[in-house]
Amino acid sequence: MIRDAGGPAASEARLLRVEGVVKRFGGATALNGLMLSLGAGESLGVTGPNGSGKTTLLNVISGVVRPDLGRVWLAGLDITGWPPHLIVRAGVARTCQPSRLPLRLTVEQYVEAATLHRRLGRFRRRRVVNQVLDLTGLTDLRKRDASTLSSGESRRVQVGHTLATGGRLLLLDEPFASLSPGDAPEVLSVLRRLRGQGLAILLVAHTATVFQALCDRIAVVEAGRVVRTGSPAEVLRA
Ligand SMILES: Nc1ncnc2c1ncn2[C@@H]1O[C@H](COP(=O)(O)OP(=O)(O)OP(=O)(O)O)[C@@H](O)[C@H]1O
Ligand SMILES: [Mg+2]
Numbered sequence: 001m002i003r004d005a006g007g008p009a010a011s012e013a014r015l016l017r018v019e020g021v022v023k024r025f026g027g028a029t030a031l032n033g034l035m036l037s038l039g040a041g042e043s044l045g046v047t048g049p050n051g052s053g054k055t056t057l058l059n060v061i062s063g064v065v066r067p068d069l070g071r072v073w074l075a076g077l078d079i080t081g082w083p084p085h086l087i088v089r090a091g092v093a094r095t096c097q098p099s100r101l102p103l104r105l106t107v108e109q110y111v112e113a114a115t116l117h118r119r120l121g122r123f124r125r126r127r128v129v130n131q132v133l134d135l136t137g138l139t140d141l142r143k144r145d146a147s148t149l150s151s152g153e154s155r156r157v158q159v160g161h162t163l164a165t166g167g168r169l170l171l172l173d174e175p176f177a178s179l180s181p182g183d184a185p186e187v188l189s190v191l192r193r194l195r196g197q198g199l200a201i202l203l204v205a206h207t208a209t210v211f212q213a214l215c216d217r218i219a220v221v222e223a224g225r226v227v228r229t230g231s232p233a234e235v236l237r238a
Helices: 054-061 084-090 107-113 122-135 151-164 181-196 208-214 232-237
Strands: 016-025 028-038 043-047 069-074 092-094 169-173 200-204 217-222 225-230
Touching (some): 028 054, 028 069, 043 054, 054 092, 107 151, 208 232
Antiparallel strands (some): 016 069
16 A cells, blocks of 8 residues: 555554653753653554653654664664654654645645655556545645645645655644644544554644544653553543
């Protein structure tokens, strides 16, 4: 399907393990011994106050930031400190906290650009792009200049770009932030569809509706540590 065949099996007990990660920026401790794990196909919500370290956690997992201490394991492989492009190849793809799509590309060019590191023939590449456009509901918009899209459409392009890397773990940083209210349901239904495809998702978000619709578990981060985990019902009740 979207992923190359023949990659590591998606059935390892823990797809991702973050063990005791510490990251300091000058005098500020962004991550303070954070522990987290995620199973293949699992969808984990990460929430917590502003500045608690959620984006830094995604930066460490995706290789954008190197931790001072601790390890990150992907399906049993120690990926700590790997450069981002190798982590993408290993199957981890991420979106950034909402921003406008920076390049003047069409929707399908955005999606295709994310496949270019993959050794796919022309036909396979086309098929992946078509599948991603279909899964994200963007087929009818494929020729549109991405800078002319609504907030929900842009967000779906960002998710499609992530998906087209062939990742088995998607890291989504606040995909519902700064969406107009009418656009949130379409993004939610795309993410539900991806979850249904068996992709593992680590999703930074803040609302009960999103957690209930998308997540198997929630981890609450405060001051750079996970202070609580549980099912959405357990954590939202607390
Ligand atoms: N590149 C950086 N340089 C210096 N300090 C940083 C950097 N990145 C993050 N920080 C600091 O690390 C702490 C955690 O920031 P982070 O962005 O991870 O929090 P967050 O939980 O994602 O917050 P928000 O909910 O506002 O997105 C903050 O004090 C932040 O100022
Ligand atoms: Mg953040």
